[in-house]
Amino acid sequence: MKKVWLSSLMAAALISITSHALAEETPAAVNIGFQKANIFALLKYRGTLDSEFKKQGITVRWVEFPAGPQMLEGLNVGSIDLAATGDAPPTFAQAAKADLVYLAHSPANPKTEAIVVPQNSAIKTVADLKGKRVALNKGSDVNYLLVSALEDAGSGYRDIIPVYLPPADARAAFQRGAVDAWVIWDPYYAEVESSTGARRVKDATGLVPHYTFYLASRKFADRYPQTALKVVDQLGDLSDWANQHPQDAAKILSASTGLAQPIWQRALARMPFGAERMTPAVFQEQQKLADKFTQIGLLPVKVDVSSATWSLDRK
Known part of the structure; x- marks a missing residue:
């Protein structure tokens, strides 16, 4: 009888310990990096x-950054927990040994x-660019587009x-004719089209996604997985809203960036x-x-992108 009672007590204790282990700690605050246009x-x-998050007692702190590389440096040193960037910045962050994870991605x-x-x-x-001065942000997503477009055209x-x-500096150089071409992304792309009548030579269709x-920082994602997933859920809900209400989304982003609403409407039509x-x-x-950037010397080391996989399965 004593053995049965002891076994029951141990089982109850084990259940209690397991439940406590599975109960996720809630962060007091979530620090999110953002850019005005993302x-x-x-x-x-x-x-x-x-x-x-307020309902859960979590404070959201928004930290503004001028661009993706600076944002991911903030992620690396722990000043932010979550971020959104284009394709290129995470590979540079990984090359610098930043311990980050990919939570999710947008559609191509x-x-x-x-x-x-x-x-x-x-x-x-694109072949006509040979010998021409081409403005671009070094190590950015459009750097990959330019390399891919040149190779596709038989150039290098x-x-x-x-x-x-x-x-901002590329826009000024483009307008005064100091460069022959500019490789750029929205909303700057939509702005220069609208303001100067700039003509598209090639977009990324059929070249790069x-x-x-x-x-997220791996430390944050592993410690607070349900909080990280909740942010992804919110981004999904927001995306559904923005895709269905582009004019309202354009109005918000216009206020955020100072760019006219019609420019944002033009950008959102392809975003x-x-x-x-x-x-x-x-x-x-x-x-x-990552391999292409290593090949052309922009990345100093080979990067294993999959090392930043987040292993949590959504249940």
Whole structure:
């Protein structure tokens, strides 16, 4: 009888310990990095995540960054827990040994980045870029587009003169004719089309997929997996709303960035939002980007993109 009682007590204790282990600790705050023009800015200004987390006693702190590389440096040093960037910045962060994980990704949106030239330019094809000065943000998503477009046209990266400039400086150089072409992404792409009549030579369609990736520090994602998943869920809900209400989304992003609403409407017309869990196929696409950057010397080391896989299965 004593053995039965002792066994029952041990079983009850084991259940209690297991339940406690499975109960996830709730963070007091979630620190999210955002840029004025990305989906987290839309989430910030709508306020739905703040409202949802407030019910759980979680404070959302929004930290603004000028670009993806700086944001992922913040993720690496622990000043933020979550971020959203394009394809290229995570590979550079991984090369720098940042311990991040890929939580999810957007749908491919290749029409949102392009090589553009002035309206009256003699450049008609990618092959015509040979020997020309091409402005771009070094190590960015469009750097991958440019390399891929040149190779597809039978040229190489050494056949052009890259002029590495951030978007604002590239825009000024493009307008005054200091560069022959500009490789850029939305909403800057939509702005230069609208304001100067810039002509598209080639977008990323058929060349590179171009994703937005939703990222977290591994420490945060592993410690607070349900919180991380809740953010992904919120991004999915927000995406459904934005895809169905592009004018409202354009209004919010116009207020965030200072760009006119019609420019954002133009950009959003080719920018599908979404939040999908990572797959082997998407990791393979991201590995191609990393390998290409290593090949042309932009990445100093070979990067194993899949090392940033988040192992939690959604139940």
